[in-house]
Amino acid sequence: MALLEVDHLSVTYTPRDQPANRAVHDVSFRIADGEFVGLLGESGCGKSTLGNAVLRLLSPPAHITGGRVTFDGVDLTEADEERLRELRWVDLSTVFQSSMNSLNPVIRVEAQFADTFAAHKVPGDVTARATELLELVALDRRVLRAYPHELSGGMKQRVALALALALRPKLVLLDEPTTGLDVVVQRSILTRLAELRRELGFAVLFVSHDLGTVLEMADRVMVMYGGEIVEDRPAGEVLREPRHPYTRGLLGSYADPRLPEVRVSYIPGRPPDLSRPHAGCLFTARCPHAEDACRTTHPDLLPDRGGLVRCLVAQEDRLPVVTLGTAEAATALGSHFPATAGLHRPADPADAAPVLTVERVSKRYTSRRGLRTSSVEAVRDASFTLRPGTVTALVGQSGSGKSTLARLITGVERPSTGEVRFTGGDGPDLRVDRLRGRALRDYRRHVQMIFQDPFSALNPTRTIAYALSRPLANFAGLGGVAARERAAQLLESVGLAPAGQFLDKLPHQLSGGQRQRVVTARALAPEPRVLIADEPISMLDVSIRAEILELLGDLVREHRLAMLYITHDLLSARLLADEVLVLNQGRVVESGPTREVIGAARDDYTRLLLDSIPNPFAKATGRQASPSA
Amino acid sequence: MAYFLRRFVFFLGTLWAAVTLNFLIPRLQPGDPAEAIVSRLAGQSESVDPAQVQAIRVMLGTPDGNLFDQYVQYLGAVLHGDFGISYTYFPYSVTHMIGQALPWTVILVGVTQIISFVVGTLLGTWAAYRRNSRVDSVITLGSTFLGTLPFFWLALLLVYVFAITLHWFPERGGYGGGSSPGWSWLFISDAFQHSVLPAVALLITGPIGWIIGMRNNMVQSLGEDHTRLAVARGLPRRRIALTYGARIAILPNVTGFAIALGGILGGTVLVETVFNYPGMGRLLLESVSSRDYPLMQAIFLFTTIGVLVANFLADLLYGFLDPRVRKVESA
Amino acid sequence: AGCTGTEQQSGPGTEGRIAYLDYGDFGGGSNPQANYNPYLDASRLGATEYLFEQLVAYDNYGCQAKPWLATEWSWTDPQTLVWKLRDGVQWNDGKPFTADDVTFTYDLLKQHKALDVKGVWRYLSAVESTDPHTVTMRFVQPGAAAFTLFSEIKIVPKHVWSTVADPVTFTNAEKPVGTGPFTVKAFNPQQLTLGRNADYWQADKIMVDELRFHKADGGGQIDQLKLSRGEYDTNAMFVPDIKKAYVDRDPAHNKYWYPSGGSISVYMNLTKAPFDDTAFRKALLPGFNRQEIVDKAQLGYVKPASQTGLVVPGQADWLPKDLADQGVIGYDQAKADADLTAAGYPRNGDGKRVGKDGKPITFSFRVPGSWTDWVQAQRIIVSNLTALGFTVRAETPTPEAYENDRAIGNYDMVLGVHGGSCNMFRNFQEPLASDQSAPIGKKAVSNFVRWNDPHTDQLIDTLRTATDDAAQKAAVADLAKVMVEQVPVIPLWYGAKWFQYRTAKAVGWPSEENAYAAPSDNLLIITNLKPTGADAK
Amino acid sequence: MSTPAPAVPAPGTDTEGVQAAATAVARTTRLPGWFVILWRNRKCRIGLLMLAAFVLLAVFAPLLAPYDPHEDAFPTSLGPTGSHWLGTTAQGEDVLSQLVVGARTSMLVGLAAGVLSTLIGLVIGLTAGFVGGWVDEVLSFLINLGLVVPALPLMVTLAAYAPVRGIWLIIVVISVTGWAYGARIKRSQVITLRTRDYVTAARFAGDGTARIIAREIVPNMTSLIVVGFMGAALAAIGGEAGLAFLGLGDPLTVSWGAMLNQASLGGAMLTGQWAWLIAPGLALSLLITSFTLINFGIDALSNPHLRED
Numbered sequence A: 001m002a003l004l005e006v007d008h009l010s011v012t013y014t015p016r017d018q019p020a021n022r023a024v025h026d027v028s029f030r031i032a033d034g035e036f037v038g039l040l041g042e043s044g045c046g047k048s049t050l051g052n053a054v055l056r057l058l059s060p061p062a063h064i065t066g067g068r069v070t071f072d073g074v075d076l077t078e079a080d081e082e083r084l085r086e087l088r089w090v091d092l093s094t095v096f097q098s099s100m101n102s103l104n105p106v107i108r109v110e111a112q113f114a115d116t117f118a119a120h121k122v123p124g125d126v127t128a129r130a131t132e133l134l135e136l137v138a139l140d141r142r143v144l145r146a147y148p149h150e151l152s153g154g155m156k157q158r159v160a161l162a163l164a165l166a167l168r169p170k171l172v173l174l175d176e177p178t179t180g181l182d183v184v185v186q187r188s189i190l191t192r193l194a195e196l197r198r199e200l201g202f203a204v205l206f207v208s209h210d211l212g213t214v215l216e217m218a219d220r221v222m223v224m225y226g227g228e229i230v231e232d233r234p235a236g237e238v239l240r241e242p243r244h245p246y247t248r249g250l251l252g253s254y255a256d257p258r259l260p261e262v263r264v265s266y267i268p269g270r271p272p273d274l275s276r277p278h279a280g281c282l283f284t285a286r287c288p289h290a291e292d293a294c295r296t297t298h299p300d301l302l303p304d305r306g307g308l309v310r311c312l313v314a315q316e317d318r319l320p321v322v323t324l325g326t327a328e329a330a331t332a333l334g335s336h337f338p339a340t341a342g343l344h345r346p347a348d349p350a351d352a353a354p355v356l357t358v359e360r361v362s363k364r365y366t367s368r369r370g371l372r373t374s375s376v377e378a379v380r381d382a383s384f385t386l387r388p389g390t391v392t393a394l395v396g397q398s399g400s401g402k403s404t405l406a407r408l409i410t411g412v413e414r415p416s417t418g419e420v421r422f423t424g425g426d427g428p429d430l431r432v433d434r435l436r437g438r439a440l441r442d443y444r445r446h447v448q449m450i451f452q453d454p455f456s457a458l459n460p461t462r463t464i465a466y467a468l469s470r471p472l473a474n475f476a477g478l479g480g481v482a483a484r485e486r487a488a489q490l491l492e493s494v495g496l497a498p499a500g501q502f503l504d505k506l507p508h509q510l511s512g513g514q515r516q517r518v519v520t521a522r523a524l525a526p527e528p529r530v531l532i533a534d535e536p537i538s539m540l541d542v543s544i545r546a547e548i549l550e551l552l553g554d555l556v557r558e559h560r561l562a563m564l565y566i567t568h569d570l571l572s573a574r575l576l577a578d579e580v581l582v583l584n585q586g587r588v589v590e591s592g593p594t595r596e597v598i599g600a601a602r603d604d605y606t607r608l609l610l611d612s613i614p615n616p617f618a619k620a621t622g623r624q625a626s627p628s629a
Numbered sequence B: 001m002a003y004f005l006r007r008f009v010f011f012l013g014t015l016w017a018a019v020t021l022n023f024l025i026p027r028l029q030p031g032d033p034a035e036a037i038v039s040r041l042a043g044q045s046e047s048v049d050p051a052q053v054q055a056i057r058v059m060l061g062t063p064d065g066n067l068f069d070q071y072v073q074y075l076g077a078v079l080h081g082d083f084g085i086s087y088t089y090f091p092y093s094v095t096h097m098i099g100q101a102l103p104w105t106v107i108l109v110g111v112t113q114i115i116s117f118v119v120g121t122l123l124g125t126w127a128a129y130r131r132n133s134r135v136d137s138v139i140t141l142g143s144t145f146l147g148t149l150p151f152f153w154l155a156l157l158l159v160y161v162f163a164i165t166l167h168w169f170p171e172r173g174g175y176g177g178g179s180s181p182g183w184s185w186l187f188i189s190d191a192f193q194h195s196v197l198p199a200v201a202l203l204i205t206g207p208i209g210w211i212i213g214m215r216n217n218m219v220q221s222l223g224e225d226h227t228r229l230a231v232a233r234g235l236p237r238r239r240i241a242l243t244y245g246a247r248i249a250i251l252p253n254v255t256g257f258a259i260a261l262g263g264i265l266g267g268t269v270l271v272e273t274v275f276n277y278p279g280m281g282r283l284l285l286e287s288v289s290s291r292d293y294p295l296m297q298a299i300f301l302f303t304t305i306g307v308l309v310a311n312f313l314a315d316l317l318y319g320f321l322d323p324r325v326r327k328v329e330s331a
Numbered sequence C: 001a002g003c004t005g006t007e008q009q010s011g012p013g014t015e016g017r018i019a020y021l022d023y024g025d026f027g028g029g030s031n032p033q034a035n036y037n038p039y040l041d042a043s044r045l046g047a048t049e050y051l052f053e054q055l056v057a058y059d060n061y062g063c064q065a066k067p068w069l070a071t072e073w074s075w076t077d078p079q080t081l082v083w084k085l086r087d088g089v090q091w092n093d094g095k096p097f098t099a100d101d102v103t104f105t106y107d108l109l110k111q112h113k114a115l116d117v118k119g120v121w122r123y124l125s126a127v128e129s130t131d132p133h134t135v136t137m138r139f140v141q142p143g144a145a146a147f148t149l150f151s152e153i154k155i156v157p158k159h160v161w162s163t164v165a166d167p168v169t170f171t172n173a174e175k176p177v178g179t180g181p182f183t184v185k186a187f188n189p190q191q192l193t194l195g196r197n198a199d200y201w202q203a204d205k206i207m208v209d210e211l212r213f214h215k216a217d218g219g220g221q222i223d224q225l226k227l228s229r230g231e232y233d234t235n236a237m238f239v240p241d242i243k244k245a246y247v248d249r250d251p252a253h254n255k256y257w258y259p260s261g262g263s264i265s266v267y268m269n270l271t272k273a274p275f276d277d278t279a280f281r282k283a284l285l286p287g288f289n290r291q292e293i294v295d296k297a298q299l300g301y302v303k304p305a306s307q308t309g310l311v312v313p314g315q316a317d318w319l320p321k322d323l324a325d326q327g328v329i330g331y332d333q334a335k336a337d338a339d340l341t342a343a344g345y346p347r348n349g350d351g352k353r354v355g356k357d358g359k360p361i362t363f364s365f366r367v368p369g370s371w372t373d374w375v376q377a378q379r380i381i382v383s384n385l386t387a388l389g390f391t392v393r394a395e396t397p398t399p400e401a402y403e404n405d406r407a408i409g410n411y412d413m414v415l416g417v418h419g420g421s422c423n424m425f426r427n428f429q430e431p432l433a434s435d436q437s438a439p440i441g442k443k444a445v446s447n448f449v450r451w452n453d454p455h456t457d458q459l460i461d462t463l464r465t466a467t468d469d470a471a472q473k474a475a476v477a478d479l480a481k482v483m484v485e486q487v488p489v490i491p492l493w494y495g496a497k498w499f500q501y502r503t504a505k506a507v508g509w510p511s512e513e514n515a516y517a518a519p520s521d522n523l524l525i526i527t528n529l530k531p532t533g534a535d536a537k
Numbered sequence D: 001m002s003t004p005a006p007a008v009p010a011p012g013t014d015t016e017g018v019q020a021a022a023t024a025v026a027r028t029t030r031l032p033g034w035f036v037i038l039w040r041n042r043k044c045r046i047g048l049l050m051l052a053a054f055v056l057l058a059v060f061a062p063l064l065a066p067y068d069p070h071e072d073a074f075p076t077s078l079g080p081t082g083s084h085w086l087g088t089t090a091q092g093e094d095v096l097s098q099l100v101v102g103a104r105t106s107m108l109v110g111l112a113a114g115v116l117s118t119l120i121g122l123v124i125g126l127t128a129g130f131v132g133g134w135v136d137e138v139l140s141f142l143i144n145l146g147l148v149v150p151a152l153p154l155m156v157t158l159a160a161y162a163p164v165r166g167i168w169l170i171i172v173v174i175s176v177t178g179w180a181y182g183a184r185i186k187r188s189q190v191i192t193l194r195t196r197d198y199v200t201a202a203r204f205a206g207d208g209t210a211r212i213i214a215r216e217i218v219p220n221m222t223s224l225i226v227v228g229f230m231g232a233a234l235a236a237i238g239g240e241a242g243l244a245f246l247g248l249g250d251p252l253t254v255s256w257g258a259m260l261n262q263a264s265l266g267g268a269m270l271t272g273q274w275a276w277l278i279a280p281g282l283a284l285s286l287l288i289t290s291f292t293l294i295n296f297g298i299d300a301l302s303n304p305h306l307r308e309d
Ligand SMILES: Nc1ncnc2c1ncn2[C@@H]1O[C@H](COP(=O)(O)OP(=O)(O)OP(=O)(O)O)[C@@H](O)[C@H]1O
Pocket: A149, A150, A151, A152, A153, A154, A155, A180, A181, A182, A365, A366, A367, A376, A377, A378, A396, A397, A398, A399, A400, A401, A402, A403, A404, A405, A452, B328
């Protein structure tokens, strides 16, 4: 008997004002003791919903409309609250996708550990155990004394992760636990996770958009599309020969950023609208191999070459064969899809005059508790410029001060020392660090920001249409129907279609990736001169990532936008950015053209970053990833 | 340290402004103390003897100088803690009168406020935790219904039923006519019996605000992600309700409570009037209606200081309870 | 209240006396403090009425002076009065009461203006004792008019008060020494207990061992309930529907008597048109439905007032001879209507009454908003006036604002109280004497209507100086005529003196049938009370 | 490189049907969204109906009242009878008529003063908390002053000097003396809200402070505001009665508070006229209870998560 057995599970959202949405449909799978299962899928395809259903944490209007979840012999769909409570965390723990918000804001981190131990009557010294757990996720023990709001996004995620492992559960459900983490930390954590898993033998269901990591870590990979599992097979097999066209599309969107030539493709089209009945295969509309039968017959998930696949064409073995595991894999795979994101570059942007100059900026946070004060130097003496038509990537460890820098540039906070000058306006240069009131507002007509945490960047009481209409009304003078149409266009452009379906939704009715795209759309609405994008694609699947990157790239080139692109994802930096800045502990340790920095890093820290990038293809083919091309 | 200094200066500024208002407002009221006293003595259907007004004016000592001189004098006196002699209780000093009334109010109102707050918060928590259940309805509706019964009406009913009809409790006053105030056991038990009905009246009407406030805030905080994670972590229901829901929801109520506590120095006019309770509220009402400036001013000063200090503490406490508002300063 | 632990059985007291009687409020504000200084009217406790005595005890109903500490008195001339003091009176500390105490008392008031609440030194020039039982008072002017004032000054013991540093702030809280029938037995702010003074000079008349006064509650409702349940032997408060609420509960014992107090009158601002026109005012007289006010607004407790300013029937023998219905004017709207038209104030086409200038007459009518019975009366008055074609704005300011505006003459029409006392001079001087008036904008002492008439002033002066009865009666009758003919104010009803009593324990309370004293004449009443059943013997 | 949306259906083509269904019920019924949300909650619905009944009662009071409330030609102190369902007062007025007409005043005072003081408190509290800096210092100073200013004599003074007395004066007096508490509470709440990302985001969207407060912050504080409003309304209705008690009211208008006051002054308890005594108190309680019932629906307004059950 497997540890977790999910049988024909269906989950439907039945909101009052919108049509019912079959977010999870007839899903069946099993996870054995100690197994590491990856779950891939398009943003909004139902991964988090599935996870919540397994944990019995669905809240209205979501309902399990069919099927069963059996964990360790206990039927979770039937179990009463008390039974569940005993199981939870001891046997079954999780990291939410919104893990940045999942810590109690008014109690210290340590107390949240203490809570957990106490709830399950775990004896022993809380501090010692918590410290140990934090070390596991590469956090200093000082974090124990901190309140959640004093931590950076990535730090909060790590705390959540540490918390999930606190009771050594049998199954951990990780819903994008590392979106906010840089590759180095991510890697060390995942390595540690793997070690622990070997030691303790717990099973993991790992939801992530980080294809590289999933493929490298997972024993088995499940791919979801439109609320269904479309493919389920061992990771190695997936790499060698993905059988579902959607899986192939996903793999085509991935590449190793260290390679000299990086090309990715994406799957054009939009996911199916699950509120409507569909005949046939859900992927048909976007499938390059679709046949007539696909349009009428709904395929079943059937055994196929050592795994399971839900594709008529594959099941009848009419799929073209591709050989994976080579550097050309992406190209090969991508060739089946019409759109490829090659991201060409204009000649040389370096000579354009900067629109924004950051000069010797430092930022120190002082927090007071009673009479004691403590301070953190989040940014130290950073200098750089942003130029029109150029993307500058800002990479660096979690907590290295990236978001802080973004806040300084946009005037949300003021630097302790140093200057930020905006020279892109029509008038004279602006000292951003001195702006207030009206001037600041005018400045933001030109400078927009995509927030790191899409869960807190959208007002829970306001519809998407409202969020998008504000910049349109304020900066473009659009109102009423015109604004709504433009908002719909913006949503379409970030891959949220049909837009009408999203406009009247509230943030909590969206998946993480969907929210992230709304936040992006909002930042693009005023057609800014400078765009600060703080991890804008961390919650998106690779395909949509590629698409959004292309959108951003086009904007930069065509509208001569200057962009500061904050990311942990070096692949996207490689694809999008002209220059790279590497931040370490608040200091810019390396900067230069993307190719140079990634190709020939001088700084130790940069090299460490590059070394940490997973290369599943290499594993599949037995080749070692090469740090340099 | 600079922060505290600033707050303190701010506190003093407010205090000064309040003290000034306390001086001005009574004097802006029409009517003069001597006339007020005489017409109170004469009652409604008798004419007033001007000679009596004259004599009382002499007795109280007409305030000398113009308003400004009086103000300067008043400030000086306040600084020295000298509040003068009460007009209504001549020749007893204001300090004496307040000293007598204050303990009654502080004990009765203080205790019931604290109980109301605790009970209200707990019930509100419970109602929110069982949102939309029968418990919720019973608590919320029941408390509203009881809590919004007009106070003096409710108090009269209580007196009628429990004191006049059933004779379970004395009908009014802080203690019996036959006992002599002091620290004797007899007196304390007597005082306790006398406080039961006013306390019950206060407790019936007291918790509603806290209940509704708590419930609403907590329903909100229970909807947040961290509560969901707490559920996932298998924390006991009670623990979630308390540390996750209530701990956050209680924050706005804390301010309210501090202010309410600060306000008790001024007493509750209605309770004390209906129950003839010998506290500050009744004294205040009396001083206002008889233009007893010295007494009025002193009571206001006490109330002002009470509220301001409570406010100040609430600020500090809030910062302690809600780490999110702790000021983060750029250095 | 069965919780005080010190309660005595309500059985008979010693020697056939009543063990105790429960009285109502005892003054001193809501949180009374021990204060037995008889001159601090504002803050003293009710006990002082029973602790100290005066030369004469006035029956304020029949306006009779009863010998008390003085046995007789005589005017040797209009400016000299000689008192004979009672023999055998003792202070309750055993010291004898002498003429020295009397002169000391009056001198005390002379020295301390703050204590002279009756203003007796406006009239007095000296008080001397010629022997231990004789006191002579000299006046700066004929003193008869002030008799009620100076004869009722509480006499205090010289041997105690002469040692007091500041009599103005002296509370006399420890064992107050007086000549009265009772002494302070116990006090706390809730209850004041007086014990019988066994050595009282007429101790044989005091048939009560103990008086217990109970602090009243703020609203009065609880006291009303307690009264209706028979928990007070006497009280003096307003009770709505007294018959149903009190008398009917125990018709054999529960009684009330509400003698009339001062007149409550319409005050018109006589400096303004049309109120400055006598014909106008006179025409108004039958326009008010006094009976309805009495029935509705005053619950029938009082009587319609006589236009003379005198209280009838109590003061009926002061009335001028040829007066119909003792000067009480009935409601006759038609007559008022006709009279007004005749006086030059016809109605216009809309039925509005117009002034001499041809414009409709509009004015405001104010009463203090918190005096609910007056507000009720206001409603009736306004409807009476509206029926006559006037446009009247009913306004209800706060009592303070009302008093202030009235004093400075900033009003059109208001209600006011005057008269009703045993001092005829004061009854007329206060509302009508020109020396009590002031120009508009200045505070008038008590002549708020600003009646300024030499003839009236002269009559009032006669009243002040006349020591013989006939001259006084003549002056009062003339003043009553002024009231009827020139209508300076329009009395509507008499204020009531509330008085409830119970005959379960004691009998001999003043009443309509046995009106030997007004309800407030404490000394007269306490010496008249007998245990119930004692009559029968 | 092609445009990234080859397969994107334009809004309104093949998704027409979905669109129609997806638009909120609110949109098709043309009712404001908040109302629909409130209406869905059963308890809230009952509360809304009760409130509506009270409002109708108030609006049509002159038509519904059997007699003129001041008509005092009836026998005094009657118990409930056929022609006077709730009896008569000590002055011989019909209690039922007073109750019906009194609904007007009490509702007006409660709602108007509640709204006014909530509004003042909201504007000042939110501005102080949100804007911070010296604005906060100044406004906090005002708030603190408002908290400590002695309300009772201020009322006396205001009432005494007001050129016109009447219901609006009472409303103003109650609002002016009662806003500070709410302001204080709202200020501290907004301090925790103002640092949320979505507020910063709204700034980026170019919204001004006023709009951010009104549209981003206020919706998240609905329950706090509603509770504040309920408290203020309750205090206002009680305050009106209290003012009548102190002689500062307008004795010429009929209100529940004044009725209560008169009933207790008029010895309703003494003469056993329970109907006179209980009716206004009960009516008052029911009015406020209707607010509480509505409050059950308010939760869903400020917390969308709760809209679904
Ligand atoms: N409000 C604050 N008070 C105190 N310290 C803060 C505050 N905000 C950020 N910090 C600290 O500043 C440092 C940099 O934080 P920042 O959010 O800029 O990191 P980051 O590079 O964006 O990290 P991540 O990739 O995890 O989002 C961290 O150590 C963090 O703890």
